[in-house]
Amino acid sequence: MSSSRILGAVLGASLSFALLTSGLALAAGSHGGGHGMHDMKIGKPGDPAKVSRTIEITMYDNYYEPESLDIKEGETIRFVVRNAGEFVHEFNIATAAMHEAHRPEMMMMMEHGVLEPDRINLEAAKAMQASMGHGMHNEANSVLLEPGKSGEIVWTFPKHADLEFACNVPGHYETGMHGKVKLSH
């Protein structure tokens, strides 16, 4: 890989795009891929006592800093995520196929007024919850943040997985807001 940071980002983006396209068939066959946070394939919520290190993630419009992650197999990480952008963003750890499956749900949240470009409308979320039986997701592998807000995730990574961290707010993934998780020994 080139020493150029920009080129590195480009390579990362193209690698993850290849994953996304190969994951399409999987997504079509697995119903509710977005609800798979308990699936061992992507890891599991971590025990805060076993955290080996803290990684700070800054979310901008529409990209992350850092743009990719190097993590050891089985490692438990505390992610401190800060939204430094002007729009709502998500930090979500999953496979490309799961992200793909999650995006229509986020689109639905936007269409119901729950997800506004720069805020989360809790009243609309309650209305959506009442009328549809479900509204805001509260999953251990993701955090959805308004501008200026911070959040934390403690996550234990599995041994083998093709994972990405991504923002599935409509249009953000497509314009570059995703990065690769590289798992190593």
Added chain:
Amino acid sequence: MTIGLLRRASLLGAGLAAALSGAAAAGEYNLTVDRVPVDTGTFTRIGIGYNGATPGPVLRFKEGEDVTINVTNNLSEPTSIHWHGLILPFEQDGVPGISYDGIAPGETFTYRFPITQSGTYWFHSHSGFQEPDGAYGAIVIEPKKREPFRYDREYVVQLTDAHPHSGDRIMRNLKMMPDYYNRQQRTLFDFLKDSKEMGLDAALSERGAWGDMRMMPTDIEDLQGFTPLINGKSSAQNWTGLFTPGERVRLRFINSSAMTYFDIRIPGLKMTVVQADGNNVLPVPVDEFRIAVAETYDVLIQPTEDKAYSVFAESMGRTSSVRGTLATAEGMKGDVPDLRKPPLLTMADMGMAHEGMDHGSMNMSGSTHTMPDGSTMKGMDHSTMNMPGGTHTMPDGSTMKGMDHSTMNMPGGTHAMPDGSTMKGMDHSTMNMGSSDPFYAPGSGLMPAAANGGKFLSYNDLRTQKPLYPHREATREIELRLTGNMERYMWSINGIKYADAEPIRLQYGERVRFKFVNETMMTHPMHLHGMWSILDTGKGKWNPIKHVVSVAPGTTVFMETEVDAPGQWAFHCHLSYHADSGMFRKVIVEGGPEGKAAALPVKTEG
């Protein structure tokens, strides 16, 4: 355009370097207005261009810089340059008779204005028919801040409709014979076919209705016989943009045509729309989009394969197309898709909903069907339409009796209905019931559908990423009926052509709500100079901010304008021959700070 391409590539590098070093000096630019050769591969002629070529150069500005542009007129007639979509003092807007006197032959005029926005725009002559003759170029403005999307490479994709006849000659011919350039007139054979399909009475009635409107159902493009070009190149000349597989590429589409709307797709690639008319929108992934005359759309694509992809633009009336190529090496070519079937205007496009027309044996005064989008489809009398066959359950629970697909002959895609059933083979150009786009009349023949059955962009999908103004109630409404007489090729607003009209007077500080009521059967791209057009899509403060608002036949469209730019401005249909024949107004903004001249602290960054 090879030189233009090189220039663009090198400027891109230069722009990046400048951005990194934070340098932003005042830029000086020189343009000459010249008679230039036009060679489309199918015809050659002398047209008008800038710096010796048409399209002219891509002007690259930086948000925050003050530009100085020296324009030298080498023609033997007066000229002008209008900076389309730029917010600037009205004396710099370049419309002869409104902003200034124009530029006399041999004269050099110096424009000076601050760049207060970013995005993709264009420039063109506002004198006579110099623009249709080739007097246009692109403007790319680099933002101060990093944009809310990433890309590795970018190309301007400027669409034009070069015609073998000069603009003056076209206008003379249209005045003499409005259907001079309409090669798709309906024949007796078509009439007999209609009679067979809808019954003789209905066919006669519809024909009568078309006659009353002095139009024909094929009047979608009143100017045909042009050769569409991408960056000055026809399909055979094949404009090519290079990429490395996996790169994210930004395409800046600009429609600089005189008269032609295009439907654009890149078979094999999804496009994510990130800007409309230079302003960031919430990104929308689409398979295809329609670009009105004078609009711009920026899309991101990510081609992953080592192959040639065709950038394919088909005219809205399906009379012509142009293909460009995105490839990994020069000389590669993708497929050129076939032209799709020409759409036909329907009764809906005649605005039967609000005109007191005699529907005769069409008898469309019956029940109303609620469509999936909540719009209604007025009064289809099923007994008269006589459609035996199965029963379709509509989303509202009502049933739609007896559509006989074999008789109605509706080829096309399959529509999944909300109840899970599918509705096979509706031809959008004929019925269009499954689609939902409030920016077309219900049942319109013009409503587009993606060639691959996927997502076609609608105005309804556009949300601004950042409102430029606080959302507030409009202080007043101004109704502008878009009117015309096709038989005499006269186009007007509220029935009055420009030459006979009083200016529209606005007060500085007000927020005006414009109500466009299209009473013609043509689509008009309305363009207000100097101030933003906030298109009402019902999204409140997220309504998209544009400089061109396209109004389809039989529809009413609203846009709002914060009147924040003193001076006088042009407001017109951007179809060259419609504007010239009278669909044009002068707008005078009264009051406002003395000498303020539009240099307002409007936030324009992404």
